[in-house]
Amino acid sequence: MPAAADVTLLLFAKARELVGSPQVSVSVPTECSGAELRELLVQTYPQLATLQGTFILAVNQRYLEADESVTIRRGDEVAVIPPISGA
């Protein structure tokens, strides 16, 4: 089992509606790529399946590309970001 960390998962817009909460706590691997993390979150929250392929993640308020590797620590903030529509 790779190392894991408990993080805060923020959910916005459609993602928040699908999961039914603006934020949850979730355990994620401490080393992974954007694509891997996204896949894991959809497995953990199948309600996000309809958004799969359209949402991106942010870790500590920084966009995480699918092919980018990231180190995650306990207490970090991960966000599910559906396609944006500001302005």
Add this chain to the structure above:
Amino acid sequence: MPAAADVTLLLFAKARELVGSPQVSVSVPTECSGAELRELLVQTYPQLATLQGTFILAVNQRYLEADESVTIRRGDEVAVIPPISGA
């Protein structure tokens, strides 16, 4: 002597300051080019000499190019337009 017409000559900005009046009456040929009309006005008002080469004319609120011919009638409005500096 070519035919002539009495017109109103409007003077703005530096031209008004040089001639000392915002408008005068002047006699001009009824057929001429922009360059010819400009030359004649400088002869009529030598005070405009310092603006020669930088001002353009308008006849009845329409710019008159140097190489453009115009028919002028009694009562028409001719304007001396120094380089503009709006906005």
Add this chain to the structure above:
Amino acid sequence: MDILRLTNEPLSLESISKEVGSDDCGAISSFCGTTRNSFEDRQVVRLEYEAYEEMAVSEMKKICGALREKWSLKHIAIYHRLGVVPVGESSIIIAISSCHRRDSLEAVAHAIDALKARVPIWKREVYAEGGGAEWKQNAECHWRQKAKGS
């Protein structure tokens, strides 16, 4: 100076413009996005906006940094409204001052494009007569474009 605000209050172009005004600069360019009363033949009653606020401000700061690298700008103000924005009211105001107009004119156009591409703010469009509501997607969303390309 960069003035970046997310607010639930109505936006005032006059006061935002005054915030970026400066006696040593002669140009202020601005853009105002407002709620339209229809979208593809459906009547829009209102828009509802939400944001990942901390990250939105952070992304706006990055936009300002990028603008200042390319143009000579005095002050930049970006105000985005959250919550309900009724038809005819402003959801976004960007105002930028510069000594020469080309700088602020170009920077404003770039700022609104960059905001629509990268700042995590979402819009829900509420329709009339039981037409429901819908979360929108900017064509400029920077990963939507990548998805299309791949």
Add this chain to the structure above:
Amino acid sequence: MDILRLTNEPLSLESISKEVGSDDCGAISSFCGTTRNSFEDRQVVRLEYEAYEEMAVSEMKKICGALREKWSLKHIAIYHRLGVVPVGESSIIIAISSCHRRDSLEAVAHAIDALKARVPIWKREVYAEGGGAEWKQNAECHWRQKAKGS
């Protein structure tokens, strides 16, 4: 609708912006030119503007026609102030509404360029400390450029 005004009164960006606003359009772009406090190291006390008023409005109408040929615009407002314009105040406000932002953003940039090139309005710059006053010339003045070229 084209709203073209020459006025001795202070200009209000808010009210001009409201004039071009429309519930079926989502974009308002604007430009505001203000009196700067200096020009080439000389301190400016104020600007004084005069116009060939009838022709200025006529030329502004032509500008609006040209803008509408190129972009899809709802309303265009061009306000130019005459008489004394103190430091920090607006001499020109251009506001344009459109359904899509690209149209009004590009049109405003074009409008200010065209105005500086063709509209017969003149600016006298008054300097501090007995520095006198000077009639200015726009670099964009359409016949200054021709003269340079020949």
